[in-house]
Amino acid sequence: QKEVEQDPGPLSVPEGAIVSLNCTYSNSAFQYFMWYRQYSRKGPELLMYTYSSGNKEDGRFTAQVDKSSKYISLFIRDSQPSDSATYLCAMSDGSSNTGKLIFGQGTTLQVKP
Amino acid sequence: SQTIHQWPATLVQPVGSPLSLECTVEGTSNPNLYWYRQAAGRGLQLLFYSVGIGQISSEVPQNLSASRPQDRQFILSSKKLLLSDSGFYLCAWSVTKKLFFGSGTQLSVL
Numbered sequence: 598q599k600e601v602e603q604d605p606g607p608l609s610v611p612e613g614a615i616v617s618l619n620c621t622y623s624n625s626a627f628q629y630f631m632w633y634r635q636y637s638r639k640g641p642e643l644l645m646y647t648y649s650s651g652n653k654e655d656g657r658f659t660a661q662v663d664k665s666s667k668y669i670s671l672f673i674r675d676s677q678p679s680d681s682a683t684y685l686c687a688m689s690d691g692s693s694n695t696g697k698l699i700f701g702q703g704t705t706l707q708v709k710p
Numbered sequence: 711s712q713t714i715h716q717w718p719a720t721l722v723q724p725v726g727s728p729l730s731l732e733c734t735v736e737g738t739s740n741p742n743l744y745w746y747r748q749a750a751g752r753g754l755q756l757l758f759y760s761v762g763i764g765q766i767s768s769e770v771p772q773n774l775s776a777s778r779p780q781d782r783q784f785i786l787s788s789k790k791l792l793l794s795d796s797g798f799y800l801c802a803w804s805v806t807k808k809l810f811f812g813s814g815t816q817l818s819v820l
Contacts, residue, residue, distance in 0.1 A: 629807045631808070631809075633811075638798075638814070638816060639813060639814065640716075640800050640802075640811035640812050640813045640814045641754075641800070641811050642811070643808060643809070643810060646807075646808055685753075685754070687809070689807060691807055697744075697756060697759065698809055700753050700754040701753065702752065702753040703753060
């Protein structure tokens with residue numbers, strides 16, 4: 598079993614839809630959770646950063662962490678064609694000072710105009 | 711503000727040729743530095759990380775090596791490239807558990 602599981606998609610939605618992207622994980626020691634957005638042939642860009650459980654909102658993006666279920670989500674409201682990208686979840690237990698992260702495989706999202 | 715520079719953006723190399731990819735970080739001191747590889751349809755694989763000058767940790771035994779000759783410079787090398795070395799190579803740096811990536815190098819070994 599992989600430490601982090603992420604549905605690779607692709608996920609196709611119409612413009613304006615609410616998008617839900619999800620990851621499950623097996624290591625209960627994970628405390629730091631991140632979402633990255635990666636456009637084709639570009640480096641991943643840090644989108645959301647959450648420590649421990651709870652919700653965090655930034656504009657149209659909301660990150661949720663449910664540590665009891667070992668499940669994290671990224672919601673995108675009023676999705677735009679510019680949101681079309683691959684979304685990667687990442688997490689760490691924070692036990693080392695190196696900042697090493699465990700990544701999901703990434704979900705490819707296409708928002709159609 | 712901190713910025714990370716990675717070059718070249720695209721590289722096509724024949725099998726058996728050497729490789730040198732360079733990455734530099736500006737606006738921070740003593741960063742942790744990383745090399746990741748992303749193969750087509752696969753996730754990010756950590757290759758090397760460094761917590762200081764001359765300090766390199768290898769995550770995956772392979773045909774590649776890394777060096778950190780200066781505080782904000784990280785180099786990925788190979789003496790002889792294999793077909794399996796093809797992929798998207800990303801340099802990254804971290805601070806307070808957050809990881810920031812460069813723009814990547816698409817390497818094709820033919």
